[in-house]
Amino acid sequence: xxxxxxxxxxxxxxxxxxxxxxxxxxxxxxxxxxxxxxxxxxxxxxxxxxxxxxxxxxxxxxxxxxxxxxxxxxxxxxxxxxxxxxxxxxxxxxxxxxxxxxxxxxxxxxxxxxxxxxxxxxxxxxxxxxxxxxxxxxxxxxxxxxxxxxxxxxxxxxxxxxxxxxxxxxxxxxxxxxxxxxxxxxxxxxxxxxxxxxxxxxxxxxxxxxxxxxxxxxxxxxxxxxxxxxxxxxxxxxxxxxxxxxxxxx
Amino acid sequence: xxxxxxxxxxxxxxxxxxxxxxxxxxxxxxxxxxxxxxxxxxxxxxxxxxxxxxxxxxxxxxxxxxxxxxxxxxxxxxxxxxxxxxxxxxxxxxxxxxxxxxxxxxxxxxxxxxxxxxxxxxxxxxxxxxxxxxxxxxxxxxxxxxxxxxxxxxxxxxxxxxxxxxxxxxxxxxxxxxxxxxxxxxxxxxxxxxxxxxxxxxxxxxxxxxxxxxxxxxxxxxxxxxxxxxxxxxxxxxxxxxxxxxxxxxxxxxxxxxxxxxxxxxxxxxxxxxxxxxxxxxxxxxxxxxxxxxxxxxxxxxxxxxxxxxxxxxxxxxxxxxxxxxxxxxxxxxxx
Numbered sequence: 001x002x003x004x005x006x007x008x009x010x011x012x013x014x015x016x017x018x019x020x021x022x023x024x025x026x027x028x029x030x031x032x033x034x035x036x037x038x039x040x041x042x043x044x045x046x047x048x049x050x051x052x053x054x055x056x057x058x059x060x061x062x063x064x065x066x067x068x069x070x071x072x073x074x075x076x077x078x079x080x081x082x083x084x085x086x087x088x089x090x091x092x093x094x095x096x097x098x099x100x101x102x103x104x105x106x107x108x109x110x111x112x113x114x115x116x117x118x119x120x121x122x123x124x125x126x127x128x129x130x131x132x133x134x135x136x137x138x139x140x141x142x143x144x145x146x147x148x149x150x151x152x153x154x155x156x157x158x159x160x161x162x163x164x165x166x167x168x169x170x171x172x173x174x175x176x177x178x179x180x181x182x183x184x185x186x187x188x189x190x191x192x193x194x195x196x197x198x199x200x201x202x203x204x205x206x207x208x209x210x211x212x213x214x215x216x217x218x219x220x221x222x223x224x225x226x227x228x229x230x231x232x233x234x235x236x237x238x239x240x241x242x243x244x245x246x247x248x249x250x
Numbered sequence: 251x252x253x254x255x256x257x258x259x260x261x262x263x264x265x266x267x268x269x270x271x272x273x274x275x276x277x278x279x280x281x282x283x284x285x286x287x288x289x290x291x292x293x294x295x296x297x298x299x300x301x302x303x304x305x306x307x308x309x310x311x312x313x314x315x316x317x318x319x320x321x322x323x324x325x326x327x328x329x330x331x332x333x334x335x336x337x338x339x340x341x342x343x344x345x346x347x348x349x350x351x352x353x354x355x356x357x358x359x360x361x362x363x364x365x366x367x368x369x370x371x372x373x374x375x376x377x378x379x380x381x382x383x384x385x386x387x388x389x390x391x392x393x394x395x396x397x398x399x400x401x402x403x404x405x406x407x408x409x410x411x412x413x414x415x416x417x418x419x420x421x422x423x424x425x426x427x428x429x430x431x432x433x434x435x436x437x438x439x440x441x442x443x444x445x446x447x448x449x450x451x452x453x454x455x456x457x458x459x460x461x462x463x464x465x466x467x468x469x470x471x472x473x474x475x476x477x478x479x480x481x482x483x484x485x486x487x488x489x490x491x492x493x494x495x496x497x498x499x500x501x502x503x504x505x506x507x508x509x510x511x512x513x514x515x516x517x518x519x520x521x522x523x524x525x526x527x528x529x530x531x532x533x534x535x536x537x538x539x540x541x542x543x544x545x546x547x548x549x550x551x552x553x554x555x556x557x558x559x560x561x562x563x564x565x566x567x568x569x570x571x572x573x574x575x576x577x578x579x580x581x582x583x584x585x586x
Contacts, residue, residue, distance in 0.1 A: 057470065078472060079470070079472030080474075081472075083471070097464045098464060098530075099460075099462070099463035100456070104456060108460075108467070108473070109473045111453055119453045119456060
């Protein structure tokens with residue numbers, strides 16, 4: 001099967017347990033190019049574990065993950081490998097280093113070098129400005145300040161900017177707007193749609209906000225007691241039906 | 251401006267930015283006040299070329315050890331083995347010179363790097379906190395020096411005297427002259443410039459601060475922090491090795507007792523320079539000021555005739571006062 005025929009990402013029956021507790025029993029889903037999918041479920045249902053297994057934070061106990069039809073070697077499955085494949089995550093707590101600047105955070109783990117031992121600060125500043133412009137964020141004036149000096153929304157922009165700058169294929173958003181107000185939430189949603197439309201980036205979104213999920217996601221995957229139990233297409237599910245699927249698993 | 255910064259304005263008289271500015275300059279103000287105080291107390295006995303030459307000779311070893319500590323402290327760890335490592339490195343450097351000639355001094359730097367690397371390996375791979383690991387290494391390495399040396403010293407001579415049958419000595423007039431002013435000062439200045447470039451400008455220096463800022467984030471993004479920490483302790487070890495060579499030149503002997511308790515001075519110098527022991531921030535220039543302040547205070551108290559025990563109390567009080575003023579609490583979330 002050629003790259004273009006197969007799904008961008010296929011996750012099949014992955015499982016993960018921690019010290020005898022099975023956090024994920026069987027996680028399966030597919031992601032197509034340019035698609036936004038949402039993974040929803042109750043607290044402790046296994047959403048975060050599923051995502052962390054996919055991105056290489058935890059190695060799965062069993063199952064298979066394929067990218068463009070090619071199975072990945074789960075013995076060599078790590079965050080850095082997945083980042084090399086163009087898969088990035090925006091974590092709920094943003095995963096930013098508070099005492100470092102926005103450009104440093106944007107290039108975390110990928111800092112461009114000059115003469116082998118120095119970082120190319122000009123390139124980092126220019127690229128950060130470019131990414132923020134791409135997201136239509138014009139409020140971050142001084143890029144040399146520690147990121148802890150920026151507002152919550154600005155920090156969110158940097159975290160999303162990092163993901164879209166390097167996540168050429170897939171960006172995973174783990175509760176992207178949980179800590180944001182309505183205006184900032186709308187801004188994040190605008191960024192997701194803009195990046196998807198402009199670059200064809202695929203998104204996987206974990207969210208408790210069902211309104212947001214129904215607004216943004218093309219498909220909704222429900223995870224219940226560690227199993228991806230149901231799948232719905234946008235516009236073809238009512239809020240009540242979704243709540244029932246999440247809480248009762250039916 | 252952040253809430254924390256707003257809270258830190260003093261009684262509403264100063265803006266947060268002014269408070270930040272003052273805090274940044276505390277080490278410089280402190281050293282100026284210390285100099286003025288001892289000048290007022292002891293006059294020309296303190297402010298003489300002879301005394302300042304002495305201070306310039308005394309400071310480099312402490313400054314280099316403070317650099318080693320700064321490298322480690324910036325990542326949020328600590329290395330209290332550096333006193334023993336100094337003695338071990340100096341002894342290995344002297345042994346190297348006995349075995350291989352002048353070039354054998356490099357063995358001192360290799361020995362320092364080795365101790366640092368062992369520290370890093372134990373901390374990173376066995377996941378034992380740096381305080382416990384380096385405390386154990388403080389004891390082990392000191393014992394190792396005593397075993398290797400059999401309790402005796404190796405002396406550096408200018409070649410005009412030869413040791414007796416029971417004395418190990420190396421004719422190294424060049425090294426002895428390196429231990430005197432101005433050579434020792436020039437060596438220290440060159441290392442300080444290189445350290446500034448390494449700490450402030452390189453990617454490695456940036457990563458030191460990032461690890462101290464939030465190590466968990468780096469791990470989450472797939473950065474190999476374990477390997478980096480081994481390099482951090484090894485780099486600090488190289489700096490201890492350089493300090494050991496400078497100490498060998500200054501003292502003219504490698505003794506098993508060298509560097510006893512000097513780790514505490516190195517930590518104090520870093521703290522006086524305004525670096526929080528929780529990591530994430532630091533300054534090479536302010537660490538130099540911290541080491542210099544400590545040396546000047548010791549020197550000034552001695553010249554003023556203050557008994558050694560009272561000097562220790564004064565140094566402790568100075569340390570607490572300087573840190574209380576200079577520490578930016580908005581950048582330190584938890585104090586343990």
